[in-house]
Amino acid sequence: xxxxxxxxxxxxxxxxxxxxxxxxxxxxxxxxxxxxxxxxxxxxxxxxxxxxxxxxxxxxxxxxxxxxxxxxxxxxxxxxxxxxxxxxxxxxxxxxxxxxxxxxxxxxxxxxxxxxxxxxxxxxxxxxxxxxxxxxxxxxxxxxxxxxxxxxxxxxxxxxxxxxxxxxxxxxxxxxxxxxxxxxxxxxxxxxxxxxxxxxxxxxxxxxxxxxxxxxxxxxxxxxxxxxxxxxxxxxxxxxxxxxxxxxxxxxxxxxxxxxxxxxxxxxxxxxxxxxxxxx
Ligand code: HPA
Numbered sequence: 001x002x003x004x005x006x007x008x009x010x011x012x013x014x015x016x017x018x019x020x021x022x023x024x025x026x027x028x029x030x031x032x033x034x035x036x037x038x039x040x041x042x043x044x045x046x047x048x049x050x051x052x053x054x055x056x057x058x059x060x061x062x063x064x065x066x067x068x069x070x071x072x073x074x075x076x077x078x079x080x081x082x083x084x085x086x087x088x089x090x091x092x093x094x095x096x097x098x099x100x101x102x103x104x105x106x107x108x109x110x111x112x113x114x115x116x117x118x119x120x121x122x123x124x125x126x127x128x129x130x131x132x133x134x135x136x137x138x139x140x141x142x143x144x145x146x147x148x149x150x151x152x153x154x155x156x157x158x159x160x161x162x163x164x165x166x167x168x169x170x171x172x173x174x175x176x177x178x179x180x181x182x183x184x185x186x187x188x189x190x191x192x193x194x195x196x197x198x199x200x201x202x203x204x205x206x207x208x209x210x211x212x213x214x215x216x217x218x219x220x221x222x223x224x225x226x227x228x229x230x231x232x233x234x235x236x237x238x239x240x241x242x243x244x245x246x247x248x249x250x251x252x253x254x255x256x257x258x259x260x261x262x263x264x265x266x267x268x269x270x271x272x273x274x275x276x277x278x279x280x
Contacts, residue, residue, distance in 0.1 A: 003104050003150070007097070008053035010104050016045050017069050019076060024278040025271070026102040026227075027072065027079040030114035030214060032234060032256020034081050037068060039264050041079065044070035049082075056084050056094045067098070073271040078102060085214055087191035092142035096221040103151060103225040109166065109278040110222045111271075112231040115256045116212035117194070117239030117247075119204050120184060124235065125255045128181050128262060130170050131162050131231035134216050135187040135208055142217040143224055152224040161223055165277050166230035173270035179262045184209025186233055188216035194247045200240040211239050230274065232266075234259045 003010055014020050029036065037043070046068040049055045065082045072079060084095040102110065112131075118124060147154040167183070174181035187203050189195065191213035195203070203211055210233050222229045236255035237247055 007101050007104060009055055009097075009101050012052055013047065013067070013101070013105065016047065019044065019069070021106045023069060023076045023078050023105070024108040025075060025077045025111060025275055026099075026107040026109070027077050027111045028083050028098075028113060028218060029079060029081050030083060030112075030234075032115050032236065032253050032259070033113045033263065035257065035260045036072070036263055036267055037079060037081050039260075040267055041068065041072045042070045043068050055097065056090050073268045075271040075275045077271070078105065078107060083214060083218070085191070086138060086140070086217065087213055092140050092144070092217050096142045096217050099218050099221045099227075100151065100225070103222070103227060107227065109163075109228045109230070109274060110218070111274065112215045112218055112229065114186075114212045114215045114231070114233050115236045115252050116186060116210040116233035117200075117237050118210055118235040119187070119200060119239050120209040123182065123184070123210055123238070125237055126259045126262075127235045128174070128179065128259065128266065129184045129186075129210055129233045129235060130167055130181055131186045131215070131233060132167060132183045133162055133185045134219065135185060135203070135206060136216050136220075137203070138188050138190045138216065140190070142221050152226060156220075156224045158220075158223060161219055161229065163228040163230055166228055166274055169273040169277055170230060170232065170266075170270050173273050174266055177265040177269045179266045181266070182209075186215065186231065187211045189213055195240045197240045210235060228278065234263070
C-alpha cells in the first residue's frame, strides 16, 4: 500500500512544504522546550496536530501541539512543538506515528528533547544531559506486533541507539558555547505518577542517571527506520526527593523554562554541527 494511504499526514505535509526532502533533521521538543521555536526558528510552514489526518491530539497543558518547519539556527528542520505521551492513553504506535512520518519525509536524524528528574548525584535542576543510553521501564514497546518491513527489520539492533557521532557533536557544541552538558542514562517510565523514593533507589542501582515519561519509544521507532538519534534531557527536579518534598508538573515546567538561555546557546551551535554529520 502507498505510504500516504497508511500515513495520510504525509500527503498533507508534502503538499504544504515545497522544501520537503531537504530537511534532514527532525526535532521533538518536550515539556518546557518550546521556546526555542520562537527564539531560533524562521518558520516556513506549520500544521496543528489537530489538522494532521491520523495524528493524535495532545492533551497536556503547556504543549502547543503543532508541527512547524523552516530553519532553526539556519538548519532546515521539521520540529514537533509538543509530543504525545503514553500516559495520555495513546498506544505506543500512536505516540510514535510522527517518527514514521519523519522517516517517510526523508529525515535522516532525530533530536529528541525532554524534561527529566535527576537521579545521579549532581544532576541538579536546570542542568542539561545528553542521553548516552536508555533503560525502557515503560512495560510496552512500540515495535510490538507485525513488523513493518518497509521501515526496518524484526529485531533491530540497539547497541548504538544513541548515535556516538551526534553525541560527540553535541558535547563539542556545548563546550564551544560555554554550556555545561552532562552525559547519562535515561530511564523511561510510563507515568503519569512521579516515582516513589524506593523506585528511584532501584533505578539508581540499575544504572539510571535521569528518569522521564517519554522519548524512548520515539528512539526505538527511529532506530528501526535507520534514523540516527540524539537526545537531550533538561533536568527539572531531583527525582523523588528522599526528604519527602512533593513534586508537581508546575515545578517541572518552570525549571525547564529557566534553562532556556542555555538551550538556545547550545542549539545555535549544535544544530549546524548535527546537520553536518547527517550530510556526511
Ligand atoms: N520523573 C518522571 N518524569 C519527569 C520527572 C520525574 O521526576 N521530572 C520531569 N519529568
